[in-house]
Each structure stands twice: as C-alpha cells, then as structure tokens.
Amino acid sequence: MIDYFPKLPPLSDFEQGLISEKIEIDAKYKLPKNITYCKKCVISNQRPRIVFDGEGVCSACRYWERKKAVIDWREREKELEDLCNRYRRNDGSFDVLVPSSGGKDSVYVAWELKTKYGMHPLTMTWAPHVYTEIGIRNFQAHIHAGLDNVCYTPNGVVHRRMTRLSTIEIGDPFQPFIYGQTYLPLRVALNYGIDLVMDGENGESEYGGDTTTESKTGFTPKDAEEFWLSSFPLEHWKDRGFTDRDLQIYSAPNFDRLQKSKVERHFFSYYRDWRPQNHYYYCVENTNFAPNPNGRSEGTFSKYASLDDQIDPYHHYFSLLKFGIARATSDAAHEIREDLLARDEAVQLVRRYDSEMPSEKTTKVFLDYAGLTSGQLAEIIERWRNTRLWSGVGASSRLINQVSI
Ligand SMILES: [Zn+2]
Numbered sequence: 001m002i003d004y005f006p007k008l009p010p011l012s013d014f015e016q017g018l019i020s021e022k023i024e025i026d027a028k029y030k031l032p033k034n035i036t037y038c039k040k041c042v043i044s045n046q047r048p049r050i051v052f053d054g055e056g057v058c059s060a061c062r063y064w065e066r067k068k069a070v071i072d073w074r075e076r077e078k079e080l081e082d083l084c085n086r087y088r089r090n091d092g093s094f095d096v097l098v099p100s101s102g103g104k105d106s107v108y109v110a111w112e113l114k115t116k117y118g119m120h121p122l123t124m125t126w127a128p129h130v131y132t133e134i135g136i137r138n139f140q141a142h143i144h145a146g147l148d149n150v151c152y153t154p155n156g157v158v159h160r161r162m163t164r165l166s167t168i169e170i171g172d173p174f175q176p177f178i179y180g181q182t183y184l185p186l187r188v189a190l191n192y193g194i195d196l197v198m199d200g201e202n203g204e205s206e207y208g209g210d211t212t213t214e215s216k217t218g219f220t221p222k223d224a225e226e227f228w229l230s231s232f233p234l235e236h237w238k239d240r241g242f243t244d245r246d247l248q249i250y251s252a253p254n255f256d257r258l259q260k261s262k263v264e265r266h267f268f269s270y271y272r273d274w275r276p277q278n279h280y281y282y283c284v285e286n287t288n289f290a291p292n293p294n295g296r297s298e299g300t301f302s303k304y305a306s307l308d309d310q311i312d313p314y315h316h317y318f319s320l321l322k323f324g325i326a327r328a329t330s331d332a333a334h335e336i337r338e339d340l341l342a343r344d345e346a347v348q349l350v351r352r353y354d355s356e357m358p359s360e361k362t363t364k365v366f367l368d369y370a371g372l373t374s375g376q377l378a379e380i381i382e383r384w385r386n387t388r389l390w391s392g393v394g395a396s397s398r399l400i401n402q403v404s405i
Contacts, residue, residue: 135308
C-alpha cells in the first residue's frame with residue numbers, strides 16, 4: 001500500500017472528452033488489415049514498423065540470422081576496442097555514461113566496459129514511475145557491486161499528470177518516461193563532460209522495427225525523435241497546459257551545445273551479439289542481480305526482464321489492446337531467436353500469458369498513481385481496444401486471432 005501519492009486534480013473537460021472518443025487505431029499506426037504471424041517466431045505484423053518478407057519471416061528474425069552467420073563479431077570487437085581507446089580517460093574522470101535502471105542488460109554493459117575495457121563508467125538512472133522492491137534491490141546491487149550512479153527522479157506531480165494524459169491520449173502510460181530515456185542521458189553527459197554514451201540494444205533491429213537502422217552504431221537525437229517521439233514532440237504537452245518548467249527535464253538538450261560537443265551515443269548491441277538471457281546469468285554472477293521473486297513477471301513467463309516499475313504491466317497491456325501482442329510475445333520471440341525456445345513451446349506460452357490482465361495490486365497502484373477511477377480506466381481501455389483484433393468489451397473481451405502452431 002502506497003500512502004504518499006497526493007490526489008491529482010480531477011480530469012479536465014478536455015481529458016474527460018477524450019476518454020469517450022474512440023480512436024482509429026489502424027489508421028493511426030498504419031497497421032496491416034490482415035494479421036500474419038512470423039513463420040519463425042511469434043511476432044505479428046501488427047507490431048508498428050516491423051517488416052515481413054515474401055517468405056513470411058519478420059525483420060527481427062532475419063536480423064538474427066545475419067547476426068549468427070554474416071556479421072563478423074571479431075571485427076565488431078575491434079571496433080569496440082577502438083572506440084574505447086578513443087574515449088578512455090586516465091585523469092580519474094568518468095569517460096562513458098551508461099543509461100541504466102539497474103537491470104541486467106545495462107549493468108552487463110557497464111560492467112564489461114569497466115572490467116574488460118578499463119573504462120570509467122557512470123551509470124545514469126531515469127527513475128521508474130513506481131519502483132518495485134526487486135527493482136530497488138537490483139538498482140542498489142549494481143552500485144554496491146562497484147559502479148557509480150546518478151539517479152534523476154522527475155517531479156512526481158508533473159510526471160503523474162503527464163502519465164495520466166498519456167494513457168488517455170496516446171494509449172501508453174510510458175510516453176513521458178520515454179522522453180527521459182531519449183534525452184536525459186545526453187543532458188547528463190553534457191553536464192558531466194562525458195563524451196560517450198553507451199546504450200544497450202538497438203530495439204529497432206533486435207525486436208523488429210525499421211530495418212534501415214541495422215548498421216547504425218547508435219542513434220542521433222534526430223533518429224530517436226523519428227522512432228520514438230514522432231507523433232508527440234514535446235511541443236504537444238505545451239498545448240496541453242504543461243509549462244516550460246514542467247517540461248524542462250523532458251526536453252532535448254540545447255542542440256547547438258550538443259553539436260559543438262563531442263558527445264556520441266552508441267549501441268552496445270552493435271558491437272556485441274546481444275543475448276539477454278546471458279546478461280542475466282552474467283549479472284547474477286558479477287553484480288549480485290536477482291530475478292523476480294514471484295517466479296515470473298505479470299503478462300509473461302520470464303523472470304529477469306524489466307523488473308523495476310510497478311506500472312510496467314499497463315504499458316504492455318495497452319500494447320495488447322492496440323496491437324494484439326504484448327510482453328509474452330516479445331519475450332518468446334526473442335527466446336526463439338536466441339535458440340532457447342522452440343516455436344511450438346513459445347506459442348503455448350504466448351497463449352497462456354500474453355493477454356493476462358494486470359493484477360489487482362498493480363491496478364490499484366496504477367489508479368492511485370495516475371489519479372484515475374476504475375470506471376475511467378475501463379473507459380480508456382475501451383477507447384484503445386482495437387475492435388478489428390478483439391471481440392467483446394471489458395472482462396468478456398477476447399483476442400480474435402492469437403498465434404497458433
Ligand atoms: Zn520473426
């Protein structure tokens with residue numbers, strides 16, 4: 001029970017009006033009318049920006065084939081060594097910033113940079129909306145394993161109001177969080193005089209998205225805006241009554257200052273064969289990482305990915321409403337590509353867990369956090385339910401077409 005969320009102001013007339021307005025989801029996300037599932041994994045063509053080829057295989061699976069057969073990882077290793085040699089400092093100052101929640105992937109990156117390449121990393125955390133106990137534990141564990149960290153937690157009232165409006169208007173409670181993920185590392189790097197930012201994976205190629213990003217070593221701020229923020233630039237929030245003060249921490253760093261700096265942002269997954277399960281074992285061994293004590297996370301079968309935010313299940317649930325696929329699909333698809341799961345087993349796991357509703361406990365936290373009533377949340381859910389993919393409403397609703405063997 002969390003007792004420190006002050007009540008948010010009631011919904012504005014504008015917000016209230018939006019709730020009852022149905023969204024044309026297919027047009028908004030340019031979704032293909034007919035659902036197709038990848039022949040190799042379990043992802044569907046409803047995932048925004050994913051591409052299926054003539055053989056019915058998704059772009060993420062094709063990328064993984066190239067990872068296994070074409071990409072010369074020894075050459076990439078050399079590129080990574082060269083990169084570190086260019087940025088390594090010997091005067092005691094930090095030389096690489098690693099955006100990290102304390103999760104297994106980013107901690108693996110920071111720990112490798114520190115112990116294998118002799119870098120002096122600073123991890124930077126953009127705090128989750130509402131920490132889980134295991135999230136705090138792992139966050140602390142990575143620091144106490146021997147890493148320096150700076151954590152930024154945004155103003156709770158502003159973040160909660162943005163999260164509520166984002167859930168209503170954008171159909172994703174995480175959009176405000178994404179601004180921080182996108183821009184804050186660059187601002188912190190500039191402030192600390194660190195010229196290299198090392199992100200984890202390029203989600204566009206690893207999980208299926210725009211294939212043109214595959215050969216990129218990292219994203220420029222312009223790339224990031226295009227893939228993650230294009231529909232809702234920060235200006236949008238000003239039109240919704242948020243002030244410059246409210247939005248300061250979500251905004252991009254001064255572009256001139258960034259251009260003049262030497263800051264570069266890279267993906268570790270460009271240099272290293274990215275295998276999340278290996279990162280889990282690595283962090284258990286090296287940085288005292290612990291999995292979800294409940295045995296698995298809500299909405300999936302896995303126990304070691306994105307453990308830190310109590311409202312995370314709603315981020316995935318809104319994806320399920322809009323696209324018919326959610327967290328178990330994403331986890332299973334990745335495990336198939338990693339050769340950890342056969343497709344028929346993956347199908348069973350998706351059918352069992354993907355459309356699991358967030359638990360009562362999670363729902364209570366989300367409602368208190370976002371300042372919504374359960375009736376309002378039910379209406380928002382129906383606003384974002386893609387009726388082409390679902391039959392029925394509320395508790396009796398069902399996905400019409402789920403992945404099959
Ligand atoms: Zn696939």
